[in-house]
Amino acid sequence: MSVTAPLGFRAAGVAAGIKSGGARDLALVVNDGPSRAAAGVFTANRVKAAPVLWSQQVLAGGRLRAVVLNSGGANACTGPEGFQDTHATAEKVAEAIEDSAGEVAVCSTGLIGERLPMDELLSGVDAAATQLSRDGGLAAADAIRTTDTVSKISFKRANGYMVGGMAKGAGMLAPALATMLCVITTDADVTSDELDVVLRKATAQTFDRLDTDGCMSTNDTVLLLASAASGVKPDLAEFEQKVTEVCADLARQLLVDAEGATKAIAIEVVGADSEQDAVKVGRSVARSNLLKCAIHGEDPNWGRVLAAVGTTDAVFEPDRLNVAINGIWICRGGAVGDDRSKVDMRPRDVTITIDLSAGPHTATVHTTDLTADYVHENSAYSS
């Protein structure tokens, strides 16, 4: 399961003592090949954590032997010393698995602005290296959790090969890309250039359309590693579909476990002049605190939808906007439509359909409701 479902990968998850409570906090994923092709996408935030800066450099070579991930600290905004910590972590992994640090990606997640406890972390790398196994995927997925209440894993079987993945992320979930760490593996034989194209397309359709709280992280990283251990050179269209399925599955798990969320809201924009317009409108609606509160209160408050649509520069006429919530078109032509009492707001899944009446393009953005539990979870001292 998880990142060890495909052939050629071993993983481990250990409690290194980075977190105070004794939970697992360090994961190691190793690609035993024969290929080491890899690609990555990273946060669009201009304030990037040290491990992001490091891993971007490493990925420039298109090859990864290993990924080391820690929870319990983001190693962001830690200056040159923080970058040295990341470098030292990669060197430690290289030493433990007898390989080059130049093919070791590093991912960190947790509080911004504090140095990592390096003694614990480096000992943890040694411990993880001794525990690497073909069964280690679940422990690795567990070790990268922060406020995640459950581990997020996925795998899909394709024509002679597999795609597996793990992810973490519960807060600071916003586009470009959604705040998170994610490692996806495959035993297909795919070049790093092909992996790059596939990963960018897959994440654009999945993680990039997730926005639970409008806050973009400093540490977002999604990595895709191919071992070629199956010996299969896949049809690229099928491979892209499988990777997209794994990303979508993990994105859904992130959404459902978002901090404090009680509703999973799909904002489906149709009738747009362009896909870009549809995404723009979806994002704007996904970021309306007032709407997210209303959905929490099971109030089909379409006025708040229109107020959010109206803040965008997408092509539309206000008097041609239609809005349905859970299939009931309660706003037609920019004004009152069907009886709002017909909308069943009780299910966890809520679909808001916005028809811009401006063209043939569509996009769906996923978000959650805004709850008192979100506030409580993020008001506690330094989470």
Added chain:
Amino acid sequence: MSVTAPLGFRAAGVAAGIKSGGARDLALVVNDGPSRAAAGVFTANRVKAAPVLWSQQVLAGGRLRAVVLNSGGANACTGPEGFQDTHATAEKVAEAIEDSAGEVAVCSTGLIGERLPMDELLSGVDAAATQLSRDGGLAAADAIRTTDTVSKISFKRANGYMVGGMAKGAGMLAPALATMLCVITTDADVTSDELDVVLRKATAQTFDRLDTDGCMSTNDTVLLLASAASGVKPDLAEFEQKVTEVCADLARQLLVDAEGATKAIAIEVVGADSEQDAVKVGRSVARSNLLKCAIHGEDPNWGRVLAAVGTTDAVFEPDRLNVAINGIWICRGGAVGDDRSKVDMRPRDVTITIDLSAGPHTATVHTTDLTADYVHENSAYSS
């Protein structure tokens, strides 16, 4: 007090029965001249309520005899019928004060997407017209409240003339401009063109820099009426200063009374390459739900400040960012600065200073914390 502090103005506030609870819900402000010069600024939301569309037309003439305002319903997204309701309201005011509907502005606030109860509203206009008085400013300010817990009024005395004002607004408070209704009056002798210039400058520095929940309303309206009853032609620089002071005073009252807020947060951006950059960074930080939760929890979480700064395209280098909270520079050079335990987070007022180290420009954006009370207030069925 309020809009009747300057000479030449009468006002009233009555309970017309638009709200169900019997509270005041209709206000009328009349300018008895001799001048009727006026200017207005309106929401930048492309989905505009009927009264906004009407009042924009009326203001094209640069003259206002009266303003009628109701709470209990926004008359937004109500189609052609909603616009007819606004028109009928202006006609009713014109009939009651024996003047032209073409110089009557209309403002509405409340739930989007429902028609107003016109029988009650039109009877209320008659009642308000009979109660117009030089003492009516407080009742008028009371009548426009929605979730506002207190009336918001202000007045400033200048060299031979006065500037007075009232405002409402507690939720959906976001720039361009902050969601709100506001009427400002003066007995100075100022042309409508001059009023327009002064009002745009004053609101750009005050209401436009208020962002409590990132949600832009369909009904924002700020009107400035001059009666010239003092006979004084003011120095325009002094007049602009007085109008700005009244706007700033009212903006502060809106901030302090924002839904659920326990903290008033000033985000002071310094060292910016341009004022536009400073505002952009201030707004981005003001919209970080995670930061707003942290401040609620009295956690000086500067990492969330940097994460929000990093999402903008303002000129800055991540490793030259400095951040102070309540005067303690807890982030220097994009990394850990002074001891965060020195920050006193207990006062209601919290100042976050962000030094972009990129130039001489500054701007301050005002916001509030995000609280469970905000969620509760906006989750209740259709507020």
